[in-house]
Amino acid sequence: MKIVVLNGSPKGNISVTIQYIHYIQKKFKQHELKIINISQKINQIEKNAEAFHSIISDIKSSDGVIWAFPLYVFTVHSNYLRFIELIFERNVEDAFKEKYTSIISTSIHFYDHTAINYINSICDDLNMNYIDYFSLHMYDLEKEDIRKNLLKFANNYFDSIENEVITLKNYRPIKHSPISYIPKITHNKINVLNKKVIIVTDSLDNNNLKNMLNKFKNSFSQNVELVNLQDIDMKGSCLGCLKCGYNYECIYTDKDDFINFYNNKLKTADIIIFAGTIKYRHLSSTWKKFFDRGFFNTHTPSLSGKQVGFMISGALNQIPNLKQILESYTQWQGSNLVGFITDEYDTSEEIDNQLHAFSYNLIKLSNVNYHKPATFLGIAGMKIFRDEIWGNIRFPFIADHKAYKALRVYDFPQKNYKSRITNSILILMSKLPYIRNEIYSNRIKPSLIESLTKIVEDETV
Numbered sequence: 001m002k003i004v005v006l007n008g009s010p011k012g013n014i015s016v017t018i019q020y021i022h023y024i025q026k027k028f029k030q031h032e033l034k035i036i037n038i039s040q041k042i043n044q045i046e047k048n049a050e051a052f053h054s055i056i057s058d059i060k061s062s063d064g065v066i067w068a069f070p071l072y073v074f075t076v077h078s079n080y081l082r083f084i085e086l087i088f089e090r091n092v093e094d095a096f097k098e099k100y101t102s103i104i105s106t107s108i109h110f111y112d113h114t115a116i117n118y119i120n121s122i123c124d125d126l127n128m129n130y131i132d133y134f135s136l137h138m139y140d141l142e143k144e145d146i147r148k149n150l151l152k153f154a155n156n157y158f159d160s161i162e163n164e165v166i167t168l169k170n171y172r173p174i175k176h177s178p179i180s181y182i183p184k185i186t187h188n189k190i191n192v193l194n195k196k197v198i199i200v201t202d203s204l205d206n207n208n209l210k211n212m213l214n215k216f217k218n219s220f221s222q223n224v225e226l227v228n229l230q231d232i233d234m235k236g237s238c239l240g241c242l243k244c245g246y247n248y249e250c251i252y253t254d255k256d257d258f259i260n261f262y263n264n265k266l267k268t269a270d271i272i273i274f275a276g277t278i279k280y281r282h283l284s285s286t287w288k289k290f291f292d293r294g295f296f297n298t299h300t301p302s303l304s305g306k307q308v309g310f311m312i313s314g315a316l317n318q319i320p321n322l323k324q325i326l327e328s329y330t331q332w333q334g335s336n337l338v339g340f341i342t343d344e345y346d347t348s349e350e351i352d353n354q355l356h357a358f359s360y361n362l363i364k365l366s367n368v369n370y371h372k373p374a375t376f377l378g379i380a381g382m383k384i385f386r387d388e389i390w391g392n393i394r395f396p397f398i399a400d401h402k403a404y405k406a407l408r409v410y411d412f413p414q415k416n417y418k419s420r421i422t423n424s425i426l427i428l429m430s431k432l433p434y435i436r437n438e439i440y441s442n443r444i445k446p447s448l449i450e451s452l453t454k455i456v457e458d459e460t461v
């Protein structure tokens with residue numbers, strides 16, 4: 001069989017992900033795995049029609065397609081996302097129809113699920129026959145049990161193609177016919193006081209988004225700045241070169257305006273609004289380029305303490321995966337998510353009122369420096385980074401290691417001597433049946449609230 005492998009790594013052949021494909025190829029010599037370096041060659045693929053159509057004709061004549069990609073900032077690399085946009089923009093969806101497909105991703109398992117969900121949903125939109133995913137830690141090839149399972153996964157994939165199995169759909173098509181939003185209600189202006197508000201958008205082509213932005217800007221008595229990513233000189237997308245690992249210095253430093261913009265506009269703002277239009281289940285590839293290029297801050301939160309809101313035109317509420325990506329991004333950054341405002345309402349008046357409440361809350365929460373605690377999204381994500389930076393990837397991410405020490409990210413439970421001693425004593429005591437019975441029957445519940453009640457009762461706290 002001939003299988004087309006769409007490589008999502010900007011590093012092309014020097015890619016971790018592709019080593020897993022080479023391994024599968026070595027074990028299944030009877031099949032041809034044709035690797036196409038999508039992310040690395042996106043400029044050529046986009047500009048040269050022949051290059052694009054040769055990929056599409058490879059896909060058409062193939063028996064299956066493997067999406068092989070590394071995780072890049074919660075999902076796939078911006079160039080891979082651009083390729084997906086091109087599939088829809090150039091109406092070549094048919095080439096993918098009913099092709100058997102699987103996902104192989106590599107990462108450090110930080111939001112691998114959101115990348116997989118995204119590609120799975122694109123496969124379903126393309127009417128492909130989606131078999132399964134296999135999410136690898138980047139060094140999993142060194143582990144025998146995982147190698148064995150990888151081969152079982154590949155075998156199942158080839159077998160499913162040969163036997164033309166019936167596949168399951170995981171995602172319903174998106175249905176979205178937004179109203180045409182025209183601001184109707186004039187609210188009292190809100191004073192931004194001394195707060196620096198910045199709106200970042202990727203385009204002003206969409207009328208609903210443009211009108212929402214205008215209404216938002218007009219909510220305030222002072223001018224708020226709007227930056228269009230299209231106006232920022234970005235020489236290219238993230239190369240995955242890891243030069244930033246040493247001291248946050250990017251390969252593009254002094255070569256384009258992105259880092260200046262990020263450091264001088266975003267990092268100095270109190271309130272940031274990310275505004276965009278959903279395209280094919282994600283924000284645009286321009287937005288993704290922004291998120292990827294922001295990786296020059298590596299794994300160190302760079303927007304801590306800010307109030308953040310998202311203003312989105314599109315069916316965000318039908319794409320919980322995207323909502324989770326955006327929420328997780330803010331939690332990981334240490335920002336406070338104030339909310340999402342979209343054009344998914346029945347009337348312009350509803351959007352007007354939502355926008356007014358949104359503007360009001362942004363200023364109010366910024367004034368009191370409010371910050372809600374992270375949920376599983378932020379806490380679990382940070383624990384993955386903590387362990388990786390402490391261990392496997394401290395080199396090359398030296399800057400993260402220094403920052404994590406300063407920010408007390410290394411909060412391993414091993415250091416909690418008090419609870420370690422208490423645990424040892426209680427474990428020992430519970431070996432005696434009488435004491436065990438007393439503890440589990442009568443003591444556990446009161447002991448769980450002991451320290452809390454002290455605080456509640458303490459008038460000085």
Ligand SMILES: Cc1cc2nc3c(=O)[nH]c(=O)nc-3n(C[C@H](O)[C@H](O)[C@H](O)COP(=O)(O)O)c2cc1C
Pocket residue numbers: 009010011014015016017018069070071072073074075106107108109110111112137138238240241242292295
């Ligand atoms: C810019 C950048 C962003 C990354 N983002 C993530 C991420 O969000 N989650 C994750 O688990 N790993 C992330 N990684 C790690 C890569 O996914 C991992 O190293 C992968 O194996 C690289 O594969 P490749 O060599 O095929 O590009 C990121 C790496 C880079 C350079």
